[in-house]
Amino acid sequence: MDLSRFIKLYTGSNDPDAIIIYSTLRGSVLRVSQTVAEALRNDTLEGAEQEVMARLGILVPDALAEQLQVAGYFDWANANARRYTVLVTLNLDCNLSCPYCYEDHFRSKNYMSDATADLLVETILDGPIAVGKEVLLGGNFTRDNYLRFPKQLVHS
Numbered sequence: 001m002d003l004s005r006f007i008k009l010y011t012g013s014n015d016p017d018a019i020i021i022y023s024t025l026r027g028s029v030l031r032v033s034q035t036v037a038e039a040l041r042n043d044t045l046e047g048a049e050q051e052v053m054a055r056l057g058i059l060v061p062d063a064l065a066e067q068l069q070v071a072g073y074f075d076w077a078n079a080n081a082r083r084y085t086v087l088v089t090l091n092l093d094c095n096l097s098c099p100y101c102y103e104d105h106f107r108s109k110n111y112m113s114d115a116t117a118d119l120l121v122e123t124i125l126d127g128p129i130a131v132g133k134e135v136l137l138g139g140n141f142t143r144d145n146y147l148r149f150p151k152q153l154v155h156s
């Protein structure tokens with residue numbers, strides 16, 4: 001059995017011998033001794049303890065297969081979503097001076113080229129719109145490029 005790749009181990013705050021095991025995938029939590037945790041890491045657990053770990057998703061038959069299965073959730077969710085959200089950063093040219101700005105070293109006169117903008121619109125038209133999804137378009141539009149994007153989408 002493999003240790004699931006979605007496991008977090010924490011040392012117990014009150015008991016120095018306790019290890020808290022948390023499965024971020026299954027939401028299962030259990031408290032074990034350092035010895036059991038070590039056996040878990042070394043794949044030497046057997047019998048009832050191994051069965052419990054398997055039932056709680058701490059041990060899995062194939063960790064890579066589990067990881068690929070989880071990665072597939074995004075494809076499944078995207079394929080089944082009615083809405084398709086597009087967040088577009090058209091330029092890095094913010095002319096505000098928010099005192100808390102955490103983007104100041106990214107701000108510059110870089111603008112998305114017309115060719116890239118056209119490619120983006122084409123991708124949205126051929127992809128989500130072609131299969132009947134509702135497209136929510138958002139981003140840092142300025143007056144000029146704000147007019148450009150919706151017009152191309154609305155007139156399709």
Ligand code: SF4
Pocket residue numbers: 094095096097098100101102103104
């Ligand atoms: S990038 Fe955002 S936080 Fe920074 S100045 Fe512009 S609006 Fe303010």
